[in-house]
Amino acid sequence: MADTRYTIEITAPDIEPYRKGNTGIDYVTSFDSGKPGPHVMVNALTHGNEICGAIAVDRLFRLGVKPHRGKLSLAFTNVAAFHTFDPRNPTASRFVDEDINRVWDAATLEGPRQSVELRRAREMRPFIDTVDVLLDIHSMQHATEPLMMAGMTEKSLDLAHRVGAPRLIVRDKGHAAGLRMRDYQGFGDPASPKAALLIECGQHWERAAADVAHDVTWRFLAATGVLAPAEAERHLTRPPVDQRVVTVTHAITIENDRFEFVANYRGLEVIPRMGTVIGRDGNRDVKTPYDNCVLIMPSRRLHRGQTAVRLGRFG
Numbered sequence: 205m206a207d208t209r210y211t212i213e214i215t216a217p218d219i220e221p222y223r224k225g226n227t228g229i230d231y232v233t234s235f236d237s238g239k240p241g242p243h244v245m246v247n248a249l250t251h252g253n254e255i256c257g258a259i260a261v262d263r264l265f266r267l268g269v270k271p272h273r274g275k276l277s278l279a280f281t282n283v284a285a286f287h288t289f290d291p292r293n294p295t296a297s298r299f300v301d302e303d304i305n306r307v308w309d310a311a312t313l314e315g316p317r318q319s320v321e322l323r324r325a326r327e328m329r330p331f332i333d334t335v336d337v338l339l340d341i342h343s344m345q346h347a348t349e350p351l352m353m354a355g356m357t358e359k360s361l362d363l364a365h366r367v368g369a370p371r372l373i374v375r376d377k378g379h380a381a382g383l384r385m386r387d388y389q390g391f392g393d394p395a396s397p398k399a400a401l402l403i404e405c406g407q408h409w410e411r412a413a414a415d416v417a418h419d420v421t422w423r424f425l426a427a428t429g430v431l432a433p434a435e436a437e438r439h440l441t442r443p444p445v446d447q448r449v450v451t452v453t454h455a456i457t458i459e460n461d462r463f464e465f466v467a468n469y470r471g472l473e474v475i476p477r478m479g480t481v482i483g484r485d486g487n488r489d490v491k492t493p494y495d496n497c498v499l500i501m502p503s504r505r506l507h508r509g510q511t512a513v514r515l516g517r518f519g
Contacts, residue, residue, distance in 0.1 A: 212291050213411040216255045217262040219280055229331055231280040241274020242336040244430040250305050252285025252297040256405050257341030260417035272432040284320050306382030338400035339424045340386050341417050345504050347407040348471035350416045359399045366427040369420055371445045376452035379511045450498050452516040458508050460486030469502040
């Protein structure tokens with residue numbers, strides 16, 4: 205269904221000039237400094253309708269960004285979905301067959317299932333295996349304050365603090381429906397030196413989401429050391445912020461064919477009392493498990509097996 209709640213304030217960039225790249229994988233380009241350092245990747249269009257990331261990566265290309273050390277790679281993932289983007293029905297291009305951000309486990313990638321998204325994930329997988337540090341750029345259904353989704357590892361939390369924006373860092377385990385790219389193999393393994401972050405930049409269509417994507421991307425590149433500090437600082441658009449952490453304790457997975465919230469939650473509401481009913485999953489009441497429970501990214505895609513909302517607490 206078309207989302208008529210929000211005005212589309214940003215324009216999807218033309219990414220056709222980046223199709224061939226230089227890696228043998230369409231829409232994946234690498235720049236190697238020739239000096240020791242990490243392989244850092246900035247990824248956009250995990251979902252074809254989340255165009256703020258494409259705008260940010262397009263800006264990196266247009267600015268001619270090159271690494272000071274190590275290797276920098278720029279990628280557009282679900283290009284097949286992006287090519288179906290239509291401002292008259294902007295939510296329809298999230299994916300073609302399935303959510304590519306739920307397939308990043310070995311059993312799925314090596315299994316028999318076939319889809320447009322799995323073919324693309326399998327094509328990109330060997331390249332992503334070489335990446336040391338990843339930023340995956342996303343946006344949200346509701347007009348909510350930007351969130352850095354850092355996962356549960358200390359290394360990713362530390363990286364989020366070094367990036368220094370946005371204000372809120374969310375620690376979460378992910379979705380029952382499948383693993384995200386951010387959690388793939390070494391990124392989600394506490395014993396691996398690899399690390400990844402997923403930034404939710406704001407509502408899909410707002411101009412501010414593109415500004416957040418740009419600012420956080422440059423902060424990320426500075427934090428990884430792949431750029432000379434002076435170069436990174438020239439492109440920072442916002443002052444430093446004091447960050448606060450929300451730890452997700454429960455992900456509410458929909459178990460029935462009918463789920464509804466009891467109010468029009470948009471995200472980051474703090475429910476003061478434990479046991480408050482926030483939704484109904486069939487005949488089951490969904491209640492807050494503790495006082496001052498924070499609602500993280502309540503969904504409008506309320507289908508069996510999907511995450512309806514995540515519940516967390518500050519600190």
